[in-house]
Amino acid sequence: MTLLPDLRLDQRLSRDQAYELVDIADTTELLRAAASRRDAAHGDAVTYSPKVFIPLTQLCRDVCHYCTFAHAPRTGIKPYLSIDEAVAIAQAGKEAGCHEALFTLGDKPELRYRIAREELARLGHDSTLSYVAEVAKAVFERTGLLPHINPGIMSAEDLAMLRKVSVSQGIMLESASERLCAKGGPHFGSPDKVPAVRLETIEAAGKLAVPFTSGILIGIGETRAERVDALLALRDLNDAHGHIQEIIIQNFRPKAGTRMATAEAPSVEDHLWTIAIARLLFEPGMNIQAPPNLSPAALGRVVAAGINDWGGVSPVTPDHVNPEAPWPHLRLLEAATRSAGKRLAKRLPIYPAFARNPSRWLDSKLLKSVLDRIDGDGAPRTDDWHPGHVGSLPARELEWRKRPARSSVATDVPAIIAHAQRGSELTEGEIVRLFRAHEDDFGTVCRGADELRRAVNGDVVSYVVCRNINYTNICSFKCQFCAFSKGKMSENLRGKPYDLEMSEVAQRVVEAWDRGASEVCMQGGIHPSYTGQKYLDVCRAVKGAVPDMHMHAFSPLEIHQGAQTLGIPVAEFLQRLKAAGLGTLPGTAAEILDDEVRETLCADKIRTQQWLDVMRTAHLVGFKSTATIMFGHIERYEHWARHLLRVRRLQAETGGFTEFVPLPFVHMEAPVYLKGRARPGPTFREAILMHAVARLVLNPFITNIQTSWVKMGPEGVRQCLAAGVNDLGGTLMDESISRSAGAAHGQEMTPQEMESIIVSSGRVPRQRTTLYGDAGDARRQRSFDAVCERQAAGAACAAGGSRSL
Known part of the structure; x- marks a missing residue:
C-alpha cells in the first residue's frame, strides 16, 4: 500500500x-x-x-x-x-x-x-x-x-x-x-x-x-x-x-x-x-x-x-x-x-x-x-532575425524541413495537432504549448499545419493586386507601437504630416486601376478633425473615380470613431458606408485582443470587446472582413492564445472573416521599443509558428491564412508557405506603415514576383479578388502588362506571367 x-x-x-x-x-x-x-x-x-x-x-x-x-x-x-x-x-x-x-x-x-x-x-x-x-x-x-x-x-x-x-x-x-x-x-x-x-x-x-x-x-x-x-x-x-x-x-x-x-x-x-x-x-x-x-x-x-x-x-x-x-x-x-x-x-x-x-x-x-534577449516566452532568443530583416534566415529554424518527421523526445504535441486537425477547439494551455515548440516539435507543428492546409486549400496560393492609400498620417491616438502617425498628439516620429485631398485619393485609385489593381486598401490615422462624414466622403471619392474598384477600408477603430462623431449606432454607420460603396473591412487595430496588453500598448484605443463588437456588427450587416494579430512586443504566449480563441469564437458565430493575417511587430522606429519597453519583434521561429498555429487553431472556421511579404521577406514567405499559409496578401504598391517602422523590404511586390515565389515553392499561383474570387483574365493580364510598361527599355518581361488557375 x-x-x-x-x-x-x-x-x-x-x-x-x-x-x-x-x-x-x-x-x-x-x-x-x-x-x-x-x-x-x-x-x-x-x-x-x-x-x-x-x-x-x-x-x-x-x-x-x-x-x-x-x-x-x-x-x-x-x-x-x-x-x-x-x-x-x-x-x-x-x-x-x-x-x-x-x-x-x-x-x-x-x-x-x-x-x-x-x-x-x-x-x-x-x-x-x-x-x-x-x-x-x-x-x-x-x-x-x-x-x-x-x-x-x-x-x-x-x-x-x-x-x-x-x-x-x-x-x-x-x-x-x-x-x-x-x-x-x-x-x-x-x-x-x-x-x-x-x-x-x-x-x-x-x-x-x-x-x-x-x-x-x-x-x-x-x-x-x-x-x-x-x-x-x-x-x-x-x-x-x-x-x-x-x-x-x-x-x-x-x-x-x-x-x-x-x-x-x-x-x-x-x-x-x-x-x-x-x-x-x-x-x-x-x-x-x-x-x-x-x-x-x-x-x-x-x-x-x-x-x-x-x-x-x-x-x-x-x-x-x-x-x-x-x-x-x-x-x-x-x-x-x-x-x-x-x-x-x-x-x-x-x-x-x-x-x-x-x-x-x-x-x-x-x-x-x-x-532584447528574450522571446515571447521569456527564453533566450535563438536568432537575430527580425521582421523586415534583409539577410540570411536563421539556419537552425530551417533545419526542420530537412529532418525526418520524428523525434527522440516524446511530447504531447502530436496529440494536440490531431485534436486541432479534427476541428476541435484547443484550450489556452494547448495553444501555448504549440507556441513553445522547438526543434523536432517545431517541425511537427509546421508539418501538421501544412497537412491541414493541403487538405483544405490544395496547392493553390492566392494573392490580390491592390494599392495601399494611407489618406492621412496625422493621428490623435498615441499607440506605442506606431511609427507611422504624426501630429500634435502622436509620438512625432520621422516623416512629415499630411492629409490627402479627395482629388488626390481619386487620382491614386485611377492609377491603381490602370496598373491592374482590383482593390484599394485604405487606412489612416485618426485625424482630430475627422468625423464619420469624412469616411463617407472617402468612399464616394473612390467609387466615383472607379466604380468597379473594390474598397477595403476602415478598421474597427475608425468605424467606432466615425459612428461616435456622428452620434449614431455603429450598425447605422456601417449601413451608410455600405451604401457609399465600402466593400470590406480590414481587421486591423486588433494588435493583441487582450486588455492586459492594450492597457500599455494602446491605452486610448478601443478595448478588446469593442473591437469584437464592431466586427460582429459589421458581419451581421453583411460586411466581410479580415482578422489580424500584431505580435512580438510586450505580450506573452497566453495573450496570443486568447487572441486566436476570440477570433475563432467570433468566426464560429458570424462567419464574416475571410482570412487571418499575422503581422510581426516591426520594432526599429516604434516608440515602445525606443523607450526600452518592448522586445525587438518575434523570433523567426515564433513568426513561422504564428502562421502554423493559427492554421490549426482556427480550423475549420477560417480557411485562409495569409503571410505578409513586407514583414517576412521573400525567403520568409517561402518558409511560411510550408507551414500552413495559402495566401500572400496584396501587392500593395504604396506600402508605408511597415516602412515607417523600419522594415527594409520594398513598397511593392509585382505580380511577377509574387508568382515566382509561389511557383518556386512548388505551388500554383492564383490572382484573386478581395473576396477570394478569381480576378479574371483581363485584370490579371493588365497587372502584368503594367509592370512591363514601367520597366526600362529592353528589359525582359514575360507577358502573362506564370501558369495560374
Whole structure:
C-alpha cells in the first residue's frame, strides 16, 4: 500500500504528508509522480544557464566545515579581483556564448580580516557588497553579460543596491536546522549560516521583488525531516512574495583538507528522494535544479526524479565551490538529457516566468538588455532575425524541413495537432504549448499545419493586386507601437504630416486601376478633425473615380470613431458606408485582443470587446472582413492564445472573416521599443509558428491564412508557405506603415514576383479578388502588362506571367 497521496496539479504535499514519506522504502512511485508533475509544467525542456564564474573574493568570515572555496589570506594573492580582472573573465564568457556572470564570494570578509578592510578602503569602498555592486555594473556595461550575485547575507539596503546592477540574486538556505549550528555541527562558528538570518535575507528579497535563487545542501548531518522543514520554510516565503526562481537540491561531496573530509556523501537514492519531495512540495511551475557536475554518473536518474534545470554551466571557468567536480561538456550534458527523454535548452539568469513580467522584477536600467534577449516566452532568443530583416534566415529554424518527421523526445504535441486537425477547439494551455515548440516539435507543428492546409486549400496560393492609400498620417491616438502617425498628439516620429485631398485619393485609385489593381486598401490615422462624414466622403471619392474598384477600408477603430462623431449606432454607420460603396473591412487595430496588453500598448484605443463588437456588427450587416494579430512586443504566449480563441469564437458565430493575417511587430522606429519597453519583434521561429498555429487553431472556421511579404521577406514567405499559409496578401504598391517602422523590404511586390515565389515553392499561383474570387483574365493580364510598361527599355518581361488557375 502506497503512502503517496493522490495530488492534483493545484495541490502540494503538506508537512505531515511529506513526513510520512521520509522512510519510504520503494521510491519508484514517488519519482514517477514527481516527473509527471514536472512534465505538466515544463514540458520537454531541461534548461541551463551558460555562465562564467567570477570569484570576486575567497575570503569569508564563516568557517563551514565542508568548504574549500573560502580560505584565509594568502601571501601573493590579492583579497579581491580587480574590476579589469572580473571584466576579462566576463569577456571570455561572452566570447564563448555565455549570458550570465555569476558573482560568488565569501560572506563579509572585512568583518574578520584587516587585509580585506584595507583593500576595500584602497578601492574606495567600506564593504564587500558595495564593491560587488561596482564590479557587477562594470561587467554589465562593458560586456553585456547579465549579473547574478550570490554574496551571502544581505540587508534590505544591500539587496536594493545590488538589484540595480543584477537581474537576479541568491543565497542557499542550506538547512533550517539550528542543530547544525551547534558545537560539532558543520555550521558551528559561522554566524551567517544561522537559518533565521538567512531566511530574513530571503524574505527581504521578496519584499523588494528580487528574482531569487535558494535551495538546500543535503548530506551535511541533517535528517530528511529537517530537509522537509527547510523546503517548507522556502515555500512559505515564496507563497508570500513569489520571488523564488529556483530551488537547488545540492548534494554534499566530501573534500580533502576540510573537517568533513571523511564524512559520507549522500547516496544517489537519497538525492533523488529529496529532488522528488521538493518537486511535490512546491507548485508544478517551480524550477527544481541539481548541479550536473555533482552527479556525473547519474544524470539520467536525476532528470527522472523531477528536475527541470541543471543550473549554471560554464564553458570557460571551473566550479570554484566544487573544484574537484568539473562541468560536464555541453555535448555530454545534451546527450544525457536527450537520453532521459528531454531537450536541453538555454535560459538567462532571470528565469522565463520572471522575464515575461520584467517591469515587476527588474530595475529599469536592466530592462532593455533583457527584453532584447528574450522571446515571447521569456527564453533566450535563438536568432537575430527580425521582421523586415534583409539577410540570411536563421539556419537552425530551417533545419526542420530537412529532418525526418520524428523525434527522440516524446511530447504531447502530436496529440494536440490531431485534436486541432479534427476541428476541435484547443484550450489556452494547448495553444501555448504549440507556441513553445522547438526543434523536432517545431517541425511537427509546421508539418501538421501544412497537412491541414493541403487538405483544405490544395496547392493553390492566392494573392490580390491592390494599392495601399494611407489618406492621412496625422493621428490623435498615441499607440506605442506606431511609427507611422504624426501630429500634435502622436509620438512625432520621422516623416512629415499630411492629409490627402479627395482629388488626390481619386487620382491614386485611377492609377491603381490602370496598373491592374482590383482593390484599394485604405487606412489612416485618426485625424482630430475627422468625423464619420469624412469616411463617407472617402468612399464616394473612390467609387466615383472607379466604380468597379473594390474598397477595403476602415478598421474597427475608425468605424467606432466615425459612428461616435456622428452620434449614431455603429450598425447605422456601417449601413451608410455600405451604401457609399465600402466593400470590406480590414481587421486591423486588433494588435493583441487582450486588455492586459492594450492597457500599455494602446491605452486610448478601443478595448478588446469593442473591437469584437464592431466586427460582429459589421458581419451581421453583411460586411466581410479580415482578422489580424500584431505580435512580438510586450505580450506573452497566453495573450496570443486568447487572441486566436476570440477570433475563432467570433468566426464560429458570424462567419464574416475571410482570412487571418499575422503581422510581426516591426520594432526599429516604434516608440515602445525606443523607450526600452518592448522586445525587438518575434523570433523567426515564433513568426513561422504564428502562421502554423493559427492554421490549426482556427480550423475549420477560417480557411485562409495569409503571410505578409513586407514583414517576412521573400525567403520568409517561402518558409511560411510550408507551414500552413495559402495566401500572400496584396501587392500593395504604396506600402508605408511597415516602412515607417523600419522594415527594409520594398513598397511593392509585382505580380511577377509574387508568382515566382509561389511557383518556386512548388505551388500554383492564383490572382484573386478581395473576396477570394478569381480576378479574371483581363485584370490579371493588365497587372502584368503594367509592370512591363514601367520597366526600362529592353528589359525582359514575360507577358502573362506564370501558369495560374
